[in-house]
Amino acid sequence: MLVDLPPSILTSRLTDHRPVRRRSQHGKGANMVSTNDHNEEAERCLLGSLLLKPDALSQVEHVEASDFEIFTHQAIYETIRELSAAGTAIDAVSVARSLQSGSYADRFRDVRNTTQILTGCLESVSNA
16 A cells, blocks of 8 residues: 555546636636646655655556646656666655656756655655
8 A cells, every 4th residue: 555545546547526717718707617637636645655655656557657737747757667667766866866867857957846846745645
């Protein structure tokens, strides 16, 4: 089991269909209700869980990077999978280094920003 992660996250595709109020680009339909197709907190929680307990990756093999709505979460998940496949230890430091030196380096140059993103993922686990 992942670190106190709700079972629904293990079986879902990181989706949450709660109604969300969105503003139309053209000013019409400002109170229009649409469906939110992802759950940002679930994404962070899953990533934080994997950073704390990398061996749980086998429990979420059905999850693909494309299941994450947020690009940075896609990159983190893909990096965790790549590190795991290479037999490299997975933790926030190794993931951050890989993000900053690998194919995502242009997006993760800023060490402080990368650290904040990973810290947010870890904090999501403690708030779940």
